[in-house]
Structures are given as structure tokens and as C-alpha cells.
Amino acid sequence: MENLKKQVGIKAAEFVKDGMIVGLGTGSTAAFFVEELGRRIHDEGLNIIGVTTSSVTSEQASKLGIPLKSIDEVDFVDLTVDGADEIDSKLNGIKGGGAALLMEKIVATYSHDYIWIVDESKLSENLGSFKVPVEVIPYGAEQIFRKFTTAGYAPTWREDDKGNKLITDMHHYLIDLHISEIKHPEQLAQELDLTVGVVEHGLFNNMVKKVIVADHDGVKIIEK
Numbered sequence: 069m070e071n072l073k074k075q076v077g078i079k080a081a082e083f084v085k086d087g088m089i090v091g092l093g094t095g096s097t098a099a100f101f102v103e104e105l106g107r108r109i110h111d112e113g114l115n116i117i118g119v120t121t122s123s124v125t126s127e128q129a130s131k132l133g134i135p136l137k138s139i140d141e142v143d144f145v146d147l148t149v150d151g152a153d154e155i156d157s158k159l160n161g162i163k164g165g166g167a168a169l170l171m172e173k174i175v176a177t178y179s180h181d182y183i184w185i186v187d188e189s190k191l192s193e194n195l196g197s198f199k200v201p202v203e204v205i206p207y208g209a210e211q212i213f214r215k216f217t218t219a220g221y222a223p224t225w226r227e228d229d230k231g232n233k234l235i236t237d238m239h240h241y242l243i244d245l246h247i248s249e250i251k252h253p254e255q256l257a258q259e260l261d262l263t264v265g266v267v268e269h270g271l272f273n274n275m276v277k278k279v280i281v282a283d284h285d286g287v288k289i290i291e292k
């Protein structure tokens with residue numbers, strides 16, 4: 069599995085050209101992409117600026133010597149490459165398994181090009197085998213949790229390794245929704261967008277046009 073993740077990370081780095089502002093995703097797959105960019109900067113003198121999507125990626129990119137700017141310091145991002153937790157046949161996706169969905173969605177929104185890199189296990193016909201993370205403001209969060217319980221979404225709190233409610237990079241909580249089959253992700257996204265106290269959610273509908281997938285036969289590109 070690590071090898072498949074590495075293959076897509078390296079493949080995605082081929083789309084990065086000199087002078088680009090590059091969005092750097094979060095997670096174990098995106099980490100291979102970031103690592104490859106670090107190698108190209110070091111070995112080939114590649115000249116880029118990175119915009120990171122989490123504190124974890126900022127730390128990795130800094131160690132690799134990738135020059136960084138925040139999303140507010142650039143006019144736009146040329147290309148963002150990120151992982152995903154699940155992708156349906158229409159290329160809608162669920163992200164946020166690594167708790168970085170808010171920064172990831174913001175950086176993706178201001179990117180001209182956006183690519184997901186995954187191994188084949190992330191592809192499915194309909195979304196729902198992965199939980200839908202919802203980032204909420206702590207004030208009133210228990211009310212939102214109860215509302216999701218009533219709606220039948222079987223919510224759980226995302227916890228840190230000490231069993232406390234996880235606090236995201238942007239100082240919010242995460243509630244994970246366990247909905248077994250999401251046939252209409254746009255409808256669910258709209259409902260979540262309209263819930264007071266919800267900052268963002270992990271449904272990335274209609275945002276990506278290119279997915280790089282690896283399986284044991286090699287790497288392929290799926291395009292919309």
C-alpha cells in the first residue's frame with residue numbers, strides 16, 4: 069500500500085513546473101508528493117512556493133526546504149495535490165480523515181488546478197463507506213451532535229490520542245457522521261452548509277477533475 073501511495077505521489081509531482089505556486093495536501097499519500105517536491109528542489113533546483121493545508125504538512129515542507137506562503141499571501145494557487153478518503157464514480161469525494169478538511173477545502177477553492185492522488189481502495193460507486201467529517205465551532209457543538217443523532221447520522225466525536233475531543237488546526241471540533249450510503253452528496257452538503265455552527269464538512273463535491281490512482285498494475289489517470 070505504501071508503494072502505491074508513493075507511486076501516485078511521484079506521478080503527481082510531474083505536473084509541477086518551475087515557478088508554480090503549489091498547494092500541498094495532507095495525509096500519508098500527499099506526504100509522498102511533498103517529499104518528491106523536496107527532492108526536486110534539492111536535486112533539480114525546482115523553484116516553487118508551497119501553500120500548505122495543515123500544520124503537519126507545514127512541518128514536513130519546512131524540513132524539506134520548500135519555501136512557503138499562506139493562502140492569504142498569494143493571489144491564487146496554480147495546482148493543489150491532495151489525498152482523499154473516498155471517491156465516487158462522479159469524482160465527488162470525502163476528505164478530512166486527517167482532520168485537515170477546512171484548510172484543504174480553502175486552498176482547493178483558490179486553486180486553478182486540483183488533483184487527488186489515491187490507491188485503488190479509495191474508489192467506490194457511491195460515497196458512504198468512509199465517515200463524513202464535520203468541523204464545528206465548540207460553542208453549541210453538543211446541540212449539533214444531538215441534531216445529527218436525531219437525523220440518524222450516527223455521529224461520533226473525533227478524539228485525539230488521549231481520548232479528548234480533537235482540536236483542529238483552526239481550533240474547532242470534528243464530528244464524524246456514519247451514513248452507510250450517500251446517494252445524493254449535494255443534498256447532504258447543502259444540509260450541512262445550512263447548519264448553524266458548522267464551519268465546513270468533508271464532502272468535496274464536484275471540485276476535482278483529475279484523480280491519479282495506483283493499483284497493482286500501475287498508475288492511471290481518471291479525468292472528468
Ligand SMILES: O=C(CO)[C@H](O)[C@H](O)COP(=O)(O)O
Pocket residue numbers: 093094095096097098150151152153162163164165166167168169172
Ligand atoms: O483529507 C485528508 C486529510 O484531512 C487526507 O487527504 C485523507 O485523509 C487521505 O489520507 P491518506 O492519504 O493518509 O489516506
